[in-house]
Amino acid sequence: MSQTEQLNANYKYRINRVFDYIDQNLETDLSLTKLAEIACFSPYHFHRIFKFITGETLNEFIKRRRIETSALELLHNNSSITAIAHKFGFSDNSSFSKAFKNYFKVSPTEFRKQNPHRHTRISQLKSKNGQAYPDSEKYICILTNLKKWIAMNATVNVKTIPKMDLAYVSAIGAQNLQSAYRELMRWATPLGLLNKQTKMLTLYHDSFKVTAADKVRMSAAMLIDTPLSITGEIGVTSIPAGKCIVANFTIGVDEFEKSWTGLFLWMNENGYAKAEREPFEIYHNNFNEHPEKKAIVDFYIPIQ
Structure with missing residues (x-):
């Protein structure tokens, strides 16, 4: 360096x-x-x-x-x-x-x-393609389809998770997350921290619901078992123990947003309230090695 x-x-x-x-x-x-x-x-x-x-x-x-x-x-x-x-x-x-x-x-x-179901991405009352949001009938149809999506593609549980210790590299903007992972792996490789049991995760400090994608702050992270000496832009932090909604998905890389939206809908439909802690994803495979290019991933929403 x-x-x-x-x-x-x-x-x-x-x-x-x-x-x-x-x-x-x-x-x-x-x-x-x-x-x-x-x-x-x-x-x-x-x-x-x-x-x-x-x-x-x-x-x-x-x-x-x-x-x-x-x-x-x-x-x-x-x-x-x-x-x-x-x-x-x-x-x-x-x-x-x-x-x-x-x-x-x-x-x-x-x-x-205008957000009665508390999961819609509002920005300036426009959808991503610049069109107005759908009328109530179409909106109900979207909600119904999201519920079906979660039922068919996720195994959802409510669990109390233990404290998780992490090493991480921060990224500002979705476009910079991969380079943060490369920096994290460049640090971890000579320390012998990368193996089949290593769990990588993304911790979200902002929400795509309300923050522009190029300003969303995320941490590319890995679970660690013991305290480590850190250098440069590598940081250490922890996810506190607490109750979470945990959903396991096997999905394509283009299905992450739909999965998060559907899971927040599931949270609201089942009477849970999000806690003031950060949601995150834990990955169980390299999607490039999956025969259908699917990611096996757990989504975590901390709840009160």
């Missing part, structure tokens, strides 16, 4: 600490001075490096994360809009509604009303 690559990896490692702190403290005051201290940079250099790595200023990043997380709260629990506004640092409903509408093009009330 060149000196420049080592420097960039070190910067990413230090910014990862900031990501973790922001994730755990979105409801508190997140000052430039405090976050620069966590990253061990001067405020001036931290501001420049953060924007270089994320493509956003610190204030832009925090504001977006708060708005998007508040949108998920609207979808996944029954808290009042006032409570959600105060939770994420807005002084009143008016300031929250203005910021929310500026981002999603609809008010918080309309957002919640």
